[in-house]
Amino acid sequence: MQITSPAFKENARTALADPQLQKALVHVRSGFIDKRVKAMDALPEFDALRDSARAIKDHTLTHLDLYLERYEEKVREAGGVVHWAETADDARSVVLEICRAAGARTVTKGKSMITEEIGLNDFLEKEGVRPVETDLGEYIIQLRGEHPSHIIAPAVHVTRDQVEADFRREHDHLRPDRDLSEPEALLGEARRVLRAEYFSADVGITGANFLVAETGSSVIVTNEGNGDLTQILPRVHVVIASIEKVVPTLEDMSQILRLLARSATGQDMSVYTTVSTGPRRPDDPDGPEEYHVILLDNGRSSMLGTEFQDMLRCIRCGACMNHCPVYHAVGGHAYGWVYPGPMGAVLTPSLAGIDKSGHLPNASTFCGRCEAVCPMHIPLPKMMRHWREREFARGLNPATQRYGLRAWALFARHPRLYRLATSLALPALSFFTARRPRFRYLPLAGGWTRNRDLPAPPSRTFMQQWREREAEKQGAHA
Amino acid sequence: MSGREGIIGKVRTALGAKAGDAARTRAVHERLLAAPQGVIPARGQLPHAKQVRLFCMMAEKVSASVQRVKKPDSVPRAVAAYLRAKNLPSAVRMGSDERLAAMPWHTMKSLEVKTGAADPEDEVGVSHALAGIAETGTVALYSGPRNPTTVNFLPEHHIVVVDAKDIAGDMETVLASLRQTFGKGKMPRTLNLITGPSRSADIEQTLLVGAHGPRALHLIVVDGG
Numbered sequence: 001m002q003i004t005s006p007a008f009k010e011n012a013r014t015a016l017a018d019p020q021l022q023k024a025l026v027h028v029r030s031g032f033i034d035k036r037v038k039a040m041d042a043l044p045e046f047d048a049l050r051d052s053a054r055a056i057k058d059h060t061l062t063h064l065d066l067y068l069e070r071y072e073e074k075v076r077e078a079g080g081v082v083h084w085a086e087t088a089d090d091a092r093s094v095v096l097e098i099c100r101a102a103g104a105r106t107v108t109k110g111k112s113m114i115t116e117e118i119g120l121n122d123f124l125e126k127e128g129v130r131p132v133e134t135d136l137g138e139y140i141i142q143l144r145g146e147h148p149s150h151i152i153a154p155a156v157h158v159t160r161d162q163v164e165a166d167f168r169r170e171h172d173h174l175r176p177d178r179d180l181s182e183p184e185a186l187l188g189e190a191r192r193v194l195r196a197e198y199f200s201a202d203v204g205i206t207g208a209n210f211l212v213a214e215t216g217s218s219v220i221v222t223n224e225g226n227g228d229l230t231q232i233l234p235r236v237h238v239v240i241a242s243i244e245k246v247v248p249t250l251e252d253m254s255q256i257l258r259l260l261a262r263s264a265t266g267q268d269m270s271v272y273t274t275v276s277t278g279p280r281r282p283d284d285p286d287g288p289e290e291y292h293v294i295l296l297d298n299g300r301s302s303m304l305g306t307e308f309q310d311m312l313r314c315i316r317c318g319a320c321m322n323h324c325p326v327y328h329a330v331g332g333h334a335y336g337w338v339y340p341g342p343m344g345a346v347l348t349p350s351l352a353g354i355d356k357s358g359h360l361p362n363a364s365t366f367c368g369r370c371e372a373v374c375p376m377h378i379p380l381p382k383m384m385r386h387w388r389e390r391e392f393a394r395g396l397n398p399a400t401q402r403y404g405l406r407a408w409a410l411f412a413r414h415p416r417l418y419r420l421a422t423s424l425a426l427p428a429l430s431f432f433t434a435r436r437p438r439f440r441y442l443p444l445a446g447g448w449t450r451n452r453d454l455p456a457p458p459s460r461t462f463m464q465q466w467r468e469r470e471a472e473k474q475g476a477h478a
Numbered sequence: 479m480s481g482r483e484g485i486i487g488k489v490r491t492a493l494g495a496k497a498g499d500a501a502r503t504r505a506v507h508e509r510l511l512a513a514p515q516g517v518i519p520a521r522g523q524l525p526h527a528k529q530v531r532l533f534c535m536m537a538e539k540v541s542a543s544v545q546r547v548k549k550p551d552s553v554p555r556a557v558a559a560y561l562r563a564k565n566l567p568s569a570v571r572m573g574s575d576e577r578l579a580a581m582p583w584h585t586m587k588s589l590e591v592k593t594g595a596a597d598p599e600d601e602v603g604v605s606h607a608l609a610g611i612a613e614t615g616t617v618a619l620y621s622g623p624r625n626p627t628t629v630n631f632l633p634e635h636h637i638v639v640v641d642a643k644d645i646a647g648d649m650e651t652v653l654a655s656l657r658q659t660f661g662k663g664k665m666p667r668t669l670n671l672i673t674g675p676s677r678s679a680d681i682e683q684t685l686l687v688g689a690h691g692p693r694a695l696h697l698i699v700v701d702g703g
Binding site: 024027028030031032043044045048049052056059062063064065066067068069070072074078083084085086090134135136137140153154155156158159160163183184186187191194195199213214215216217223224225226228229232233243248249250251252254255257258265267268269270271272273274275276277278279280281283284285286287295297301302303304305306 | 481488493495503513514515517615623626628665668670673675689
């Protein structure tokens with residue numbers, strides 16, 4: 001999809017001034033956080049499971065080539081086909097080939113972020129294949145011509161009134177007097193429309209939460225049941241998954257499953273966890289006749305062996321964005337690409353380039369909540385700092401920032417100079433704020449003072465105050 | 479197959495690994511063979527009778543309804559009673575699972591039993607579970623010639639029969655029994671782990687039970703199964 005991350009600042013400003021969006025974002029702040037805490041508190045082993053899950057992924061990533069080879073072998077044994085796609089372009093071509101071979105006019109889709117990453121829907125439409133999203137949230141945003149603003153709640157930026165308006169606009173069979181004011185009615189309408197689509201589709205496309213090397217299985221985790229209808233009704237099932245989704249065994253899947261739903265929606269288990277292995281077997285009464293897996297790299301292999309390798313442990317639960325004050329304020333679209341929030345601030349520069357997404361790792365208060373809630377112990381703030389360093393090293397940030405950082409570095413590396421400068425600066429600053437202890441305007445700090453006052457610093461530096469306190473303590477002991 | 483060599487090659491280079499490195503190959507082989515269990519929550523590690531009770535409680539917590547019957551022969555009566563209570567037509571869809579087939583459905587005179595894969599018109603599907611998982615109130619079902627997967631998803635009401643003796647404390651026990659049935663590294667086409675009826679919270683985070691899958695999940699636990 002088109003990347004608008006370079007315009008993050010404008011995007012954020014627009015988002016902050018959008019009353020509908022701000023109304024919708026309240027649900028992120030209120031819903032996810034409490035549910036996660038409740039589920040976590042009910043499982044004393046939660047932290048031990050996090051350590052276990054991290055160890056599983058670390059082991060898998062350092063042996064990724066071997067597990068991928070083993071996985072492919074097992075898929076083939078079960079009668080499935082594995083396609084390897086180095087780039088988004090490769091993956092799209094494979095999907096199109098499969099659709100053409102199946103004579104597909106309509107494909108149904110389970111919720112999948114990876115198909116967003118490769119911009120599959122726009123591509124298929126251009127090629128004359130109609131993609132139909134079947135997850136309720138995805139269906140809503142497809143009607144709106146939008147992209148997901150959250151990795152597990154794609155339509156979290158939309159209010160129910162907007163959904164009603166969208167349905168009335170797009171579903172021309174709806175009578176004007178049909179009551180759609182309640183979410184139940186909207187869901188019922190979507191269910192009715194999509195039922196017909198499942199049966200008319202020739203190909204069903206899903207993502208995967210896990211690939212199991214031991215058995216050659218792909219695993220999807222859903223609540224609505226749409227992913228299952230998508231993969232059992234059409235003649236062809238296509239799974240698109242990135243290479244880091246592989247885990248060694250079913251037991252490893254089970255360990256991580258205990259973290260996934262709890263961290264995402266606060267459920268102990270999602271409603272449907274489905275393990276699929278190959279196409280339908282001889283004498284099976286239903287299921288797809290063909291089973292394809294597209295393994296996508298798209299930049300992930302170049303994260304291995306770098307300071308960003310830990311990011312490949314991510315299981316896409318969304319907990320980091322659910323707890324992020326920046327995401328709460330601006331929502332997901334402002335980030336300008338597929339993956340928003342803290343995980344997106346690390347992943348987008350890796351996959352789409354830091355030259356286009358330098359604002360994202362800077363759009364953080366470094367409060368640390370994302371790392372604290374991450375079930376896979378991913379050090380997100382640390383990795384955002386790494387991106388800031390790379391951005392600086394490549395000279396990508398603006399000149400004022402670079403000079404400012406250089407000046408700061410000079411003082412930070414020369415403590416005496418630092419102490420001298422601060423001991424001169426503070427009395428000067430407090431001279432200007434003797435009557436009102438705050439600044440309404442300060443040169444070079446316009447970005448701050450445009451929207452709020454800057455509190456005046458105390459007249460003595462921290463070091464001076466510390467020395468005095470220590471001296472007092474000494475005096476008291478003497 | 480250029481994509482394959484490209485990706486595997488890039489991964490190896492990034493990891494600083496060589497193709498055919500014996501120590502790495504052995505590490506992977508041993509890991510797959512041992513399939514270590516990791517952390518198993520204490521929640522389900524109970525005497526069996528308590529596991530069954532925990533299973534029922536957890537299933538009800540996720541909006542499934544649960545009914546316990548004494549023997550397999552009581553299942554058709556329980557199904558007919560469910561249909562009456564919900565005001566549903568007297569017809570069910572099911573596969574030809576041996577355990578279901580052995581039940582006295584013919585004694586329910588007015589009940590129509592259709593076998594085979596589900597149709598979009600079917601309102602009630604009946605399946606027999608491989609196992610129940612007490613930890614989360616989950617039922618495990620797998621596909622096969624006698625067990626169509628569509629029965630689990632198309633009908634609005636899904637009735638799942640589970641034998642109390644097949645209820646285990648945790649998922650790992652069920653995975654181990656699958657391995658015993660199918661052999662190491664082999665799986666049925668579809669393994670469904672189902673925890674409650676379908677649901678969605680995609681509109682304003684309001685939880686709605688009944689999305690694209692069944693709107694109701696009714697579990698019949700057979701004590702003397």
